[in-house]
Amino acid sequence: MDPITLVVELVIILVFLAGFGLFRSPVTARLGNGVAAAAFAAAFASVLLRHGVTWWGIVGAALAVGAVLGLAVALRVTMLQIPAMVAFQHGAGAVAAFLVSIVELNRAAEDGASIGKWSGLVGLVLGAATFTASMVASGKLAGRIRQTPVVLKAHTPWVVATAAVTGVVLVAAALGAGAWLMPATAVLLTTSMGLGVLVAIRVGGADMPVLISFLNAAAGLAASFCGIISGSRLLIACGATVAASGTILTLVMCKAMNRHFAAILLGAKGSGPVRGAAREESGVPVGTTEPNREVPTVSSDRPASPTSDEAERLQAPSGGGDPLERAVQAARGARRVLVVPGYGMALAQAQFKLVELANLMESRGATVEFAIHPVAGRMPGHMNVLLAEADVSYDKLLEMEQANPLFPQCDLVVVVGACDVVNPAAMEREGTPISGMPVFPVRQARTVVVCNLDGRPGYSGVPNTLYEADNAVLLFGNALESLERIVDGVRNQAGAAEGAQT
């Protein structure tokens, strides 16, 4: 190990970490991404210079294909599709991890039970399991496969059995003779890929932020183990950093849902969504002409949009008066407003209309901010990206701790396509799947306007007791249309009032 290489690698790793450090603020994050990309390019160049490469044509072609496809997809993907895309990329990276592990394992086959062999086998298992789990997650997030948890007969015993077989074969392959290695590799590939599928299919829509964060950590760990067998310090360091990041995000997500990690991945009893009641947050009409088919298939038994009869019935009396009229009056008079958006807002593509309403209220002298629940959306922080795209200034995107003390001062809270995160039952009732989960105390505001698809429970299956509150104004139906009617109402009444004065 020559000292120059060591220094070069150490510098590259530090530059990587500096890039991550710049993510502390939205002002410097973009620079951080550039710094990390530069560090990556430097790492690539250092490996090329030090080791040299045979088969130049093939290597160049493979790099070109990957880069062109990666760029083409990255430039096309919509912000709603980001979680599906990130999951897919995790899968692609994991393929690289387990293929490299296979090749390196074979090269190290004669070495006996070395550390390299152990880590190669672990890298292979992690990579293969991450690959299939990511593909299932990506398919669910893109609406290509059912988003509800798929629970097989004896699901948990299957998971345990598959994991046990994987473990035993891994140990046998590490300790056994070189001739055993390739057949064992084939078995390991099969069982770990099966394990990935088994774990991922039982995770449902709103639990996706946990799964996707966990896969992030797993991909990093796979890269690290892959680095040990390749003897590359750069791989180990980068992989470990990613594993740390994925672990942090997984913990943040679990805490935000007040659920145990194992309960989500293994569907332990007494926790998790009520089976059969699992569904998306309200806010989108089924049959929306969304080209990427993000519409939850679970609700396909619902009519395209509530008929007028049904809409009237669903708009149950709450404190008397026409709900739309009450919503418009509240929006006209509001001075302090908080908006609580959920994934339903994104599905209904209502964020742009929502921002229009926010700007309208601000032009009338109100202060409008957005309260972002950590698990709103389909991956950590997803809602912030969706609202940033709709041109919301990021200093108006409040974290839970910042937003919670503001609710009692609010004249108006607008809930758009969010259900479980505003359900008072989480605080008031024991023994429900969401009991103890941190939720926004929206009822403390003077008026709460709810623009959800319908009055059915959210993903957790727990009926939302917010809907019974006197200060809740329920505007069920397509969130985009509800918001449009409020915007029109505020504008028209303002116009009428001015007309009357002149």
Place this chain on the structure above:
Amino acid sequence: MQALLTLLVVFAGALLAGYIIISRVPPLLHTPLMSLTNAVSAVTVLGALLVFEEAPGVVFGLLGAIALATGTFNVVGGFAITERMLKMFKKH
């Protein structure tokens, strides 16, 4: 043995440093953060490159080429999406 020790120190050090640094990233930026770490996790392309250090033979050459392509897809796509997202974060 000394080589192994170095590898372990690198692993533990990066894990610790990563934990400290990334704990300070605000939830506002968690999606771009995950997209960035996603790109970085495809650092396995460096391992794929090492497959070609000596002539790998047809089978391993093929596996290596696939690994290079999927890894590069992940790296380039990851950095590009992160850039697209961060470009949208503005303060008025």
